[in-house]
Amino acid sequence: MKYAIRIKASVAVLVTLAIVTPFVSAADLSQDQVVRYLLATAKAFRSVYAKDIVEEAKRGGVKPAENWKDNEHAIMLPAQFIKAAGAEIKDFELSLIGLTPIYKSNLPKTKAEADALKKLAAQPDLKVVTFADGDQFKGLSADFAIAQGCADCHNTHPSSPKKDFKKGDLMGAVVVRLHK
Numbered sequence: 001m002k003y004a005i006r007i008k009a010s011v012a013v014l015v016t017l018a019i020v021t022p023f024v025s026a027a028d029l030s031q032d033q034v035v036r037y038l039l040a041t042a043k044a045f046r047s048v049y050a051k052d053i054v055e056e057a058k059r060g061g062v063k064p065a066e067n068w069k070d071n072e073h074a075i076m077l078p079a080q081f082i083k084a085a086g087a088e089i090k091d092f093e094l095s096l097i098g099l100t101p102i103y104k105s106n107l108p109k110t111k112a113e114a115d116a117l118k119k120l121a122a123q124p125d126l127k128v129v130t131f132a133d134g135d136q137f138k139g140l141s142a143d144f145a146i147a148q149g150c151a152d153c154h155n156t157h158p159s160s161p162k163k164d165f166k167k168g169d170l171m172g173a174v175v176v177r178l179h180k
């Protein structure tokens with residue numbers, strides 16, 4: 001009888017743990033994890049846009065171009081796609097930054113962001129860095145010149161302060177900023 005009660009009690013504890021634990025860990029889901037998931041999602045969407053949508057559009061004679069709004073045979077650049085998606089989001093910030101950006105609005109917002117970009121450039125294997133910065137928690141996901149076209153377009157853009165990007169260079173990062 002005592003055994004049965006103990007077993008029942010243990011089962012009850014286990015069941016409670018099994019039910020509660022996922023919620024505890026969901027509540028516990030660190031800002032670090034949240035930022036990493038958001039970055040992974042944003043990068044995945046951009047990759048699909050850059051690979052599948054842009055490539056398919058090209059077959060139909062439509063190309064990505066910065067001034068796509070003025071050209072009926074153009075669609076937005078992948079960088080513009082990320083920024084446009086970020087502009088739709090009210091709950092957190094999603095954007096693109098770089099140390100030598102085409103537009104100054106894409107400069108890091110704080111010294112911690114600039115330092116994180118330098119760290120990603122120095123240690124390419126890192127790929128993602130996350131950190132607390134004032135009242136925000138942030139994550140940066142490295143954006144490398146995976147194709148020569150990345151470097152060429154930036155190097156020849158009239159507003160780009162940097163004219164010598166090479167394939168493989170870190171060009172900047174996708175950034176997520178959460179309020180703590």
Ligand code: HEC
Pocket residue numbers: 064065066077079080083096097098100101102103106143144145146147149150151153154157171172173
């Ligand atoms: C056809 C031109 C073009 C190509 C190709 C291109 N970019 Fe850009 N990129 C831009 C423009 C224009 C902006 C600025 C967009 C804005 O802020 O409105 C930009 C912005 C960026 C930024 C934000 C910092 C900055 O420089 O303003 C990063 C990082 C970036 N691009 C990385 C890449 C990578 C990586 C690739 C290749 C996978 C790439 N770009 C391909 C034109 C291009």
